Amino acid sequence: MDGLNIRAFDAPDADSVWRVLESVIRAGETYALPADMSREAALAYWCGPTHRTFVAEVDGRIVGTFYLRPNQQGGGAHVANCGYITAQDASGRGIARAMCEYSMEFARRAGFRAMQFNCVVSSNVRAVRLWESLGFATMCRLPEAFRHPALGYVDALVMFRTL
């Protein structure tokens, strides 16, 4: 996407990142995080010590954020895990795709051999299609593993690709 810049998160980004996270967390439809999570708890999680956190900006405005971390410790630490959130008013412009592509390249260079998403909400059809188009396979459906605030219990997907 033209004009998109992806860089490491820095402390002064906290307010902008929280604005991106807040509506998605409050909606509770796509992320397995408490809908009533506080700003402090959300930032502590998103930018936690085991996470490498990034922001995507256009003209200096933060329009997305993601983290990269080992999905497991020890013998599982060569598989990466990421979470991506695009600002609601910036969706449909390829920002999530750009963030995912960046994260895969970053993960490859950092020595990760694969990337895994543990809890992709099956009703989040746009995300599922996007990850599929980026080479992720649905390894399994976990029956009713996510409680959607409007749809009730829906399946969650484990998605995976080698890097």
Add this chain to the structure above:
Amino acid sequence: MDGLNIRAFDAPDADSVWRVLESVIRAGETYALPADMSREAALAYWCGPTHRTFVAEVDGRIVGTFYLRPNQQGGGAHVANCGYITAQDASGRGIARAMCEYSMEFARRAGFRAMQFNCVVSSNVRAVRLWESLGFATMCRLPEAFRHPALGYVDALVMFRTL
């Protein structure tokens, strides 16, 4: 198993629990935890604030330990996750089976609807068979998602059952 008592972990159990954890963590063959994890880090994880931790004892000696936690937060918090470790000199006596049965009943009563294991090492054949005999299904194999110290990269399984 006769004479087996399962109860909540309490602070004075820390030394005994660490003795059970230590050899399994150091071996690095079955748990996705760093093989060089310190006693403090291991206990902080195993008995962490989101974990309900239990011990299994025979004649007052701790022969196993397990934790129960929500596998995800928010919309995923109705699926439980557990980790179980039996003392090496007490294996083959049904302790892991008893701990898993206890954890399922505890989870049911606590309102969990399912239980999931995220990273069962495929070479840990005894554990896979045990979980299968307790009603867990292998939902998918994650290719080479675990690095075994002797066998190299082996698959990891996602196992799941409703409660």
